[in-house]
Amino acid sequence: MAGSSSSDGAGAGAAPPFLSTPAPVRGFAFGQALHWVRQREGKGALRQTMELLWLSAVRKFQPDEYYLLGLFRRDLGPGGRRAFLSQKESTAFNRSLNAPELFARTSVVNDKILSGLVFEGVGLPVPRLVGHASTLCRFAGLGTLTTPEALVEFWRRPGVLPCFGKPVHGSRAIGAASLMAISGDGGTVTLGNGREVPALALAREIFARYGEGFMFQELLTNERRLAEAIGATVAGVRIVTVRTASGPKALYAAIRMPAPGAMSDATLGGRQVRAAIDVVTGRILRAQDMFRMSVTDLPAHPQTGAALPGLQLPHWSAAVEAVLAGHEVFADAGLLGWDVLLTDRGPVIAEANSNPLHELYQRCFGMGLLNPDLRPLIDAARDCAATRRAHRGPVVV
Amino acid sequence: MSDRPVPITPGTAEAPTVVLKTGSISNRLDIPQAMAWVQATYGKGRLRQLAEIAPLSFGPGRMTPRDYYAAALFRPELTPEDRRAYVSDLAGARLNDRLSPNLPLSQHGLFRDKVMATFVLTQAGFPTVPMLALYSTVVEAPATTMLRDVGALARWLQDLPAPVFGKPVDGSLGVGGVAIVGTASEGLLLGDGRVVPADVLAREVARHFARGWMVQPLLRLHPDVAALAGQAAAMLRVTTLRLPGRIETLYTVLRLPAKGAMVDSNTGQSPNGVAFVDESGTILRAQDLWRMNTAPLPHALATGVPLAGYRLPFFTDACRLAESVHRLFPAHGILGFDIALAAEGPVVVEINSNPHHQTFQRSADRGLLNRDFLPRLNAAEAESRRMATASPDRIAGLA
Numbered sequence: 001m002a003g004s005s006s007s008d009g010a011g012a013g014a015a016p017p018f019l020s021t022p023a024p025v026r027g028f029a030f031g032q033a034l035h036w037v038r039q040r041e042g043k044g045a046l047r048q049t050m051e052l053l054w055l056s057a058v059r060k061f062q063p064d065e066y067y068l069l070g071l072f073r074r075d076l077g078p079g080g081r082r083a084f085l086s087q088k089e090s091t092a093f094n095r096s097l098n099a100p101e102l103f104a105r106t107s108v109v110n111d112k113i114l115s116g117l118v119f120e121g122v123g124l125p126v127p128r129l130v131g132h133a134s135t136l137c138r139f140a141g142l143g144t145l146t147t148p149e150a151l152v153e154f155w156r157r158p159g160v161l162p163c164f165g166k167p168v169h170g171s172r173a174i175g176a177a178s179l180m181a182i183s184g185d186g187g188t189v190t191l192g193n194g195r196e197v198p199a200l201a202l203a204r205e206i207f208a209r210y211g212e213g214f215m216f217q218e219l220l221t222n223e224r225r226l227a228e229a230i231g232a233t234v235a236g237v238r239i240v241t242v243r244t245a246s247g248p249k250a251l252y253a254a255i256r257m258p259a260p261g262a263m264s265d266a267t268l269g270g271r272q273v274r275a276a277i278d279v280v281t282g283r284i285l286r287a288q289d290m291f292r293m294s295v296t297d298l299p300a301h302p303q304t305g306a307a308l309p310g311l312q313l314p315h316w317s318a319a320v321e322a323v324l325a326g327h328e329v330f331a332d333a334g335l336l337g338w339d340v341l342l343t344d345r346g347p348v349i350a351e352a353n354s355n356p357l358h359e360l361y362q363r364c365f366g367m368g369l370l371n372p373d374l375r376p377l378i379d380a381a382r383d384c385a386a387t388r389r390a391h392r393g394p395v396v397v
Numbered sequence: 398m399s400d401r402p403v404p405i406t407p408g409t410a411e412a413p414t415v416v417l418k419t420g421s422i423s424n425r426l427d428i429p430q431a432m433a434w435v436q437a438t439y440g441k442g443r444l445r446q447l448a449e450i451a452p453l454s455f456g457p458g459r460m461t462p463r464d465y466y467a468a469a470l471f472r473p474e475l476t477p478e479d480r481r482a483y484v485s486d487l488a489g490a491r492l493n494d495r496l497s498p499n500l501p502l503s504q505h506g507l508f509r510d511k512v513m514a515t516f517v518l519t520q521a522g523f524p525t526v527p528m529l530a531l532y533s534t535v536v537e538a539p540a541t542t543m544l545r546d547v548g549a550l551a552r553w554l555q556d557l558p559a560p561v562f563g564k565p566v567d568g569s570l571g572v573g574g575v576a577i578v579g580t581a582s583e584g585l586l587l588g589d590g591r592v593v594p595a596d597v598l599a600r601e602v603a604r605h606f607a608r609g610w611m612v613q614p615l616l617r618l619h620p621d622v623a624a625l626a627g628q629a630a631a632m633l634r635v636t637t638l639r640l641p642g643r644i645e646t647l648y649t650v651l652r653l654p655a656k657g658a659m660v661d662s663n664t665g666q667s668p669n670g671v672a673f674v675d676e677s678g679t680i681l682r683a684q685d686l687w688r689m690n691t692a693p694l695p696h697a698l699a700t701g702v703p704l705a706g707y708r709l710p711f712f713t714d715a716c717r718l719a720e721s722v723h724r725l726f727p728a729h730g731i732l733g734f735d736i737a738l739a740a741e742g743p744v745v746v747e748i749n750s751n752p753h754h755q756t757f758q759r760s761a762d763r764g765l766l767n768r769d770f771l772p773r774l775n776a777a778e779a780e781s782r783r784m785a786t787a788s789p790d791r792i793a794g795l796a
Contacts, residue, residue: 107504108513114504114725117520118513122540135642136727169502169728212502212727212784331535332510388535 018197018205019165019175028064033293037072040295048072055081060088069362070294083368090358093369097242097334097385098354109330109352113168113215116351122329124322125348127217127341130163133203135211137168148203155182155189155199162192164220165206168213175210177202178219192219192233220343223314229306230273233258236339237277237313239320240356241327242381243334248327250320251335251377253277254364255284255313260303273298275308276364282316284308286364294363319347326352334385402438402689403431405467424467424663424687431466431689441471453480458766459488468758469690482764482771489754489765495778496638496730497750498785503728508750511566512538512611518745523722525745526613526737529561532602533609550610551599554585559614562630563602566609573606576615576628576659588615588628588659616746619710622651622738625672627699629654631661632735633674633709633743635719636752638777639730644720647731647770649674650756651709653683656699670694672704673760678712680704684759693762715743722748728784730777 034045048066055061055071061084066072071081085093108114119126131154133145145151155161166176178192182199189199206214221232239253257273275287275298287298287308300307313319323338326349330336337356341348358369370378405424432443449471453460460483465471470480484492497503507514516538518525531538532550544550557580565573575598576588584594602610616630625631634650652661653670663669668687672680672694683694683704696703719734722745726732733752737744754765766774 107506108517110501111504114507114517114521117517121516121520134727136639136644137724 017209018191018195018202019177019209028067030063030067033067037067041072041074043072043074055086059086061086065359067293069359070366073295080368080371083370084362085358085369087357087359090369091355093358094335094355097381098336109333109336109354111168112166112351113213118329119326119349122325124326125346127164127220127348127350129215129217130160131216132168133206133210133214133216134168135207137213148200148207151203151206152182152186152199155179155203156186160216161189162219163216164192164218165214165216167210168215175214179216180219220341220348223342223344226314226342229304229308229311230257230301231260231303234341234343236350237319237342238356238360239279239323239338239340240358240361241323241336241338242377243327243331244377244380244384245387248324249377249380250279250324251374251381252361252365253279253282253320254360256360257301271302273302273308274360274364275311276361276366277313279320282313282319284311284313286366288364288366290363294366314342315347322347322349332388334381334388402469402691403427403434403466405687405689426463426466426689428462428466435466435471439471439473441473446471449480453483456481457488458483458764459485459491461485467689468762472691478768479764482766482768483758484754484765486753486755490751492754492765492774492778493731493751496774496781497728497732498781500728500785502784503750504726505750508732508748509567511564511747512609514748515611516540517725518722521722521725523718523745524742526616528611528613529558530612531566531609532599532612533566533607535608538611547596547599547603550602551596553612554595554599555580557585561612562615563610563612565606566611572662573602573610574660576630578615578628589657616737616744617740619738619740621708621710624702625651625697625700625704625707626654626661627656627658627697629658629661629699630737630746632746633712633715633738634752634756635716635734635736636754636757637719637723637732637734638773639723639727639780640773640776641780641783644723645773646676646716646720647773648757648761649712649716650760651680652756653694653697653704654699658699668698670698671756671760672707673757673762674709674712678709680707680709682760682762684762686759690759690762709738711738711743718743718745728781730781 034048037043037048038045051072052063052066055066056063061071065086069084071084108118113129113132116126116129131145133151135146137144145154161182162178162180164176164178166173180190180192182189186199188196189202190196220234221227222230222234226235235255235257237253237255240251241248242251254277255275257275259272272290273287274290276285277283278285288294289298298308319340319342323340326338327333327336333354337353339350339353341350361369403426405426432446435441435446436443450462450465453465453470458481464483464485468483470483499505507517512528512531515525515528519527528538528541530542530544530553532544534545542553544553554577557577560576560578562574562576577585578588579586581592583592585598586592618626618630622631631654632652634652636647638645638647651672651674653672654661655667655669657667658669661669663686668685670683670685672683675681684690685694685698694704715736715738719736722734723729723732729750731752733749734745735747735749737746758765
């Protein structure tokens with residue numbers, strides 16, 4: 001049993017962590033990729049290297065982005081390549097729409113409990129909050145667990161498990177875990193990936209790593225038909241919305257399917273599948289194995305074998321309506337990335353992000369974010385942000 | 398030469414308006430006159446005054462000559478250590494920045510946005526002032542009446558359900574605030590006794606606060622506080638510190654509105670003040686902010702009630718409330734809460750992540766970096782530094 005080096009779980013810091021950690025940096029086989037591109041595109045090593053160096057120096061693309069995004073493709077042409085954003089450009093793009101002086105509410109979005117309170121307050125569907133652990137933070141309406149021992153007792157209460165736990169301030173599901181059951185004596189907890197871990201050691205790890213705030217929510221699973229196609233572990237649908245003069249609009253959508261055995265859909269290792277979604281209809285357009293370059297489609301889900309292109313996602317209209325209503329609340333935001341879960345009780349908003357990575361779009365759709373299809377909406381969002389910046393009065397603090 | 402201390406007189410408001418104060422009013426102090434008065438009264442020559450001012454100006458407190466005279470740091474009974482404990486607005490803001498650095502967990506933006514702050518506090522279960530309506534061309538308010546144009550605002554004001562207080566969504570220091578206590582045939586009856594047409598007020602709001610102007614019920618203060626404050630909603634400023642594993646109240650100051658004022662800040666019409674309140678909720682010392690700190694203020698400016706020894710209601714509850722709310726925002730080493738001691742109990746009105754410390758220094762007649770506060774401020778700052786570097790596995794804000 002991993003991480004159970006001592007019977008009471010003491011010394012959690014020395015044992016391997018139970019909670020999810022950032023994935024180790026994967027090596028990229030540049031030689032193999034270079035060879036493959038030369039074979040497929042007839043583009044020589046020198047030309048690839050020149051393009052890669054230019055994109056790296058001028059546009060700040062990482063060398064592996066050149067291959068993973070398929071920037072070597074001849075059919076892209078200069079315009080198609082210009083439409084792609086590097087990670088740095090992606091952040092700058094987001095900031096151009098969510099500049100701090102425009103978007104005073106960013107901080108609320110980044111706090112999962114505060115944003116959850118806001119979403120719930122305006123009637124949006126959110127996961128039910130079942131508990132909160134912190135050495136410092138407290139909530140008037142929710143009893144906060146302040147010690148590891150109290151946390152273990154909390155897990156033993158009827159109806160608490162199964163649940164999903166994650167840090168209040170974090171992203172990419174780092175530190176997240178689903179807790180399925182606790183043994184009768186309270187000694188071990190079974191995690192969503194099947195591991196059995198000492199309960200007290202897990203609680204201590206939570207306080208040691210995330211003592212400022214760790215939240216427990218109801219454990220949600222994919223809607224029944226979606227679960228048949230991609231598995232039960234809940235998949236996050238990322239819907240990015242932008243604010244225009246006529247209100248918030250959905251810019252694009254993509255789905256992150258959890259890797260086999262994973263407790264969440266995050267980029268934390270394992271074979272990950274992402275898919276482009278038609279934001280109007282909610283049908284999957286194409287799927288992408290994230291361990292492969294974005295030039296080959298994935299026709300079917302690797303575990304279930306279900307065909308992915310054409311798969312209709314459930315509750316689609318309601319999901320889009322919910323995120324647009326949510327964006328109305330954060331009126332200052334020019335762009336938000338919403339993580340929506342499609343469950344048996346309908347769409348549930350897991351969280352919102354003010355700095356979403358557009359790599360997801362670019363890899364799933366196989367095209368740059370600033371492509372001619374999205375450009376009119378993006379330009380409308382930029383115009384709206386410029387207007388709002390001009391109309392904003394001085395902030396007196 | 399007059400034997401009275403040099404007065405601190407108000408500057409001019411930024412723009413002429415009929416109803417609203419549209420900018421903060423900084424009081425002026427005639428430095429040459431003050432120097433001469435100090436020389437005549439205390440026998441301290443100009444050179445000696447300058448020799449005291451210079452190290453304070455270039456020291457960590459960044460005190461300006463105006464700060465020196467306003468706080469009456471020329472008094473011979475003060476030691477160099479006493480003087481060095483004072484901070485200017487600039488040094489105070491820098492200290493606040495160090496205590497509450499801009500981290501992914503920080504909520505500086507929330508505190509600037511009164512609409513969202515009110516909503517979050519309500520949802521989190523804390524007593525606050527509900528929002529009745531919001532005039533804005535930009536900001537949305539969840540679950541409230543939206544007024545989108547001047548006409549809608551004027552009509553809504555004319556049909557007031559009850560006395561209200563209106564203020565901008567992102568202002569402070571009483572800028573843009575107005576108490577409307579009723580309606581009359583000529584228009585709206587304001588808290589200071591004036592009557593103004595609703596459309597005049599609505600046009601001023603639209604011209605100066607188009608981003609957002611929120612309307613809340615007019616707070617009914619506890620009678621013991623109203624006895625000091627008169628018509629205005631005097632706020633208790635509770636400044637709290639986040640130390641390792643706990644939140645504590647650092648200091649508490651009651652704002653003393655000017656006579657006949659609608660707000661508790663400087664209106665420029667007549668003097669306002671501040672009162673330092675000790676741990677038991679008793680006023681220890683008060684200060685007229687239009688006068689140098691050469692003598693305490695004996696009576697409430699609005700009502701004439703004696704101040705020293707006056708006990709405030711719900712004081713302990715107010716401090717515990719501020720500390721509880723601070724626990725929602727652990728990234729902030731320091732927060733300033735404006736709490737109304739209402740008839741029913743304490744109510745959080747606003748939260749400020751960059752609290753001005755002049756209110757404490759002037760009312761308590763003591764520098765912020767005094768020997769009692771300094772260890773606590775240092776501990777809070779160390780905890781902020783620890784939090785800034787903790788949990789390197791987080792890439793917050795990027796998802």
